[in-house]
Amino acid sequence: MYVTQEREKKKWDGTKLKKVLNILLKVLGAIVxxxxLFVAIVYTVNKISSHSEQKRMETYGQQVTVDGKQMNVSIQGEGxxxxxxxxxxxxxxxxLDFKPLISELSPYYKVVVVEPFGYGLSDPTEKERSTANIVSEIHEALQSLHIDRYILMGHSISGIYSLDYVNKYPNEVSAFVGLDSSVPTLSEQKIDASDTQPIKWFRNLGFARLQLKLSADPYDGLPYDEQTKEQLNILIRKNMYNTTQLNEAESMYSNFKAAEQLTFPVNLPVLFFIQKNHPATDRWIPEHEKLIENTVHSEVVLLEANHYLYRSHAKEIAEKFRGFMTSQ
Known part of the structure; x- marks a missing residue:
């Protein structure tokens, strides 16, 4: 009698366990x-939206042939x-991003904006994004347009590329202006190809669009008209995490290291516009000052702004820049 009861109890417990397992499997299956289904929806929406945006994308600037590909360059102003x-x-x-600054500078200067490969309307490239390659491509674009004497103005990482540029082409560059430009001693973190592979999947599946949808508008409250903002958003979705820019991210650490031994030519006028309160380091101002300590004509201007200071302080930058150049 006791054995039979034990048997029945085990049988009942086994049946109960099977039911629980079946429920868990069904729940797990439903989650999967x-x-x-969510991934499929995100992917499909991204494909349809990208196709629609491609039709609404407006061209600007002009295309020049560089290394067998097309690079987009804009020329505005008659100075x-x-x-x-x-x-x-x-x-x-x-x-489009530099539009407020271009508007302030173009009445007095010829303003040329170069969109490197993988940016704006320029072609992508599989060529390594080393400083040497990037500088060579930019120079080739300018040469094809017969632009051989100019002031170089660079934002962020272009400060690293510009250090190499002004040393390679000292007879062409008459001054350098840094817009919260990077300095070699404050290197970016090393990124390997294995780090960018998940980002490629993230982009290809359409999640980059979803990320942008959930993010704040970086141009909100700034002097950009609605049409420009629409085109900016289209091109952000088109170019975000593209393979050329990811390759540039992978090359960034070595590009910083390669620039550590470089300095600006002694007689080259250098003007830095930098944010007064950097959110990540207290060395931002001292390292910029150190980079130009041996130059004859240099100045650092501090602005109450974020990293994209040319968007919010275009007028102030243009006026200070004109005064600086007049004093040379």
């Missing part, structure tokens, strides 16, 4: 299906002196 502007890392559409 829901995740796959006697030329300013060549280079973007920071990941700026989706440099020509």
């Amino acid at each position: 299906i829901a995740i796959l 006697d002196e030329t300013i060549v502007i280079l973007p920071g890392f990941g700026i989706a559409a440099p020509v």
